[in-house]
Amino acid sequence: MKNQWIEFLYGRVTVKVSGKGIERFLNVLIRNGIHIWNVKRHGTETITFKMRLHDAKNIRFYARKSECSITFLRRSGIPFLFKRLLKNSGFLLGAGVFLLIILLLSNVIWGIEIKGAKPATEYKIRKELDKMGVKIGKVQFFVKNVEGIQRQLTNNIGDLTWIGVELNGTTYHLQAVEKNEPKKPENLSPQNLVAKKKATIVKMFIETGQPVVERNDHVEPGQILVSGVYGQEGNTELVAATGKVWGETWYKSNVKLPLITNFKVYNGKEKQKRSLLMGNWEIPIWGFGKPEFEKYETEKDVRKIHFLKWDLPISYVHKTIREREEFTREYTNEEAEKEALNLARKQIKSELDEDAIIKDEKILHKSTKNGKVILDIHFKIIENIAVGQPIFKETPE
Amino acid sequence: MAKKWGGRIRNWMANKMDLPQDVMMDLPRITMIGQIHVYIENHRGLLAFTDKELRLLLKQGQLLIKGSSFVIKTILPEEILLEGKIDQVMYITDNPGGKK
Numbered sequence: 001m002k003n004q005w006i007e008f009l010y011g012r013v014t015v016k017v018s019g020k021g022i023e024r025f026l027n028v029l030i031r032n033g034i035h036i037w038n039v040k041r042h043g044t045e046t047i048t049f050k051m052r053l054h055d056a057k058n059i060r061f062y063a064r065k066s067e068c069s070i071t072f073l074r075r076s077g078i079p080f081l082f083k084r085l086l087k088n089s090g091f092l093l094g095a096g097v098f099l100l101i102i103l104l105l106s107n108v109i110w111g112i113e114i115k116g117a118k119p120a121t122e123y124k125i126r127k128e129l130d131k132m133g134v135k136i137g138k139v140q141f142f143v144k145n146v147e148g149i150q151r152q153l154t155n156n157i158g159d160l161t162w163i164g165v166e167l168n169g170t171t172y173h174l175q176a177v178e179k180n181e182p183k184k185p186e187n188l189s190p191q192n193l194v195a196k197k198k199a200t201i202v203k204m205f206i207e208t209g210q211p212v213v214e215r216n217d218h219v220e221p222g223q224i225l226v227s228g229v230y231g232q233e234g235n236t237e238l239v240a241a242t243g244k245v246w247g248e249t250w251y252k253s254n255v256k257l258p259l260i261t262n263f264k265v266y267n268g269k270e271k272q273k274r275s276l277l278m279g280n281w282e283i284p285i286w287g288f289g290k291p292e293f294e295k296y297e298t299e300k301d302v303r304k305i306h307f308l309k310w311d312l313p314i315s316y317v318h319k320t321i322r323e324r325e326e327f328t329r330e331y332t333n334e335e336a337e338k339e340a341l342n343l344a345r346k347q348i349k350s351e352l353d354e355d356a357i358i359k360d361e362k363i364l365h366k367s368t369k370n371g372k373v374i375l376d377i378h379f380k381i382i383e384n385i386a387v388g389q390p391i392f393k394e395t396p397e
Numbered sequence: 398m399a400k401k402w403g404g405r406i407r408n409w410m411a412n413k414m415d416l417p418q419d420v421m422m423d424l425p426r427i428t429m430i431g432q433i434h435v436y437i438e439n440h441r442g443l444l445a446f447t448d449k450e451l452r453l454l455l456k457q458g459q460l461l462i463k464g465s466s467f468v469i470k471t472i473l474p475e476e477i478l479l480e481g482k483i484d485q486v487m488y489i490t491d492n493p494g495g496k497k
Contacts, residue, residue, distance in 0.1 A: 027442040027443050038468060038469070039468065039469035041448045041467070047446070
């Protein structure tokens, strides 16, 4: 017996033959290589049998010659199943759309939870998130990734020391830590103001306390500038000396600056590519072709696609290709000197308080070695040199 | 006469060379499985088929199978597989009284 599955695959039909000389007709069919099976007799003039769909087209030709009439009763097998599937494609489509909708909804932001922030800060965070496009109802692929959100929030909201952003399913959990800036003590304990470094006093601005030094005095570190002991002899009062004492201080700095420097810069040209990643197989969706840049760097942002609570083995990839250019900066000696000076100034400024002023600068030594300009610079700075030093009650004052 | 001679030679060869008779002599080979299946090879066509009777043409004579609820499971130019309840298998030869 032949394998029925093959027949199932190619499709089979049940044929009803009625009329006279059915046996003769069957013989004709068989001799012509038409495979039939399951022949059954129904009454005197009818017979049913099954045959291949493939042969069904030819059967009419033989039937015409005989005195039989044929009708097709049942069709079964893959071709008919397929046809029915097409006919009922609405269901299939519905199922597909249903899965698609679930897939889509699984990748939408459904909640943003902020913990550990005061209402005011929370409002700021929400506003900042809105600006970034992180809103309920947005698709996750089109907002920044978690690290990006974290960076931007930390940068843009001053009240935050740290913020942890975590994407858990469809909800962003934000854990904020606010800055607790210490309040300035209003009631200072009794203190003196002392010098913190060697300086010459230029200007004094004293709120409370008894100045001990005068202008143009030279002070050593630790020397009392303003005393917290206030009042006449024998009738003294301890106060917290406050105020500012401006002193001229000196700094020496040594800077080196190469004359020729190579930089790698992005020139702003970029190309976006979007694709789906399945295992190792990447299917581009948007942005085709190779970038026409000579030198470039690629930034890759890969997002997993979720389905309900599962991660699918498919990812959405967003590539940003930026063109890179090599840029060579060349200074002449004078320019280099100027730049080096600027550099030195910046260095000094970063070490000093904000209200410090550079009064004067003098280049002590200048040399060019190995393509580098080396400068020794002497700075005169005017800065607040006063720091508080508490007065202890035990000390006999 | 020539045909008869050929038949004789074939018969002789089959006997002497120990060849199966159905190959040499164009005889039907009938395989039965209990009462339920009959498998006939080397037939020459269908003569009549109802659910109680199957009549096949052979090279010489006819084969009549009687029973009930017959279904032809497969039919090929020289083979036929019949299913049902088989009661009798009869050879009908042209010369009267040639029942076997």
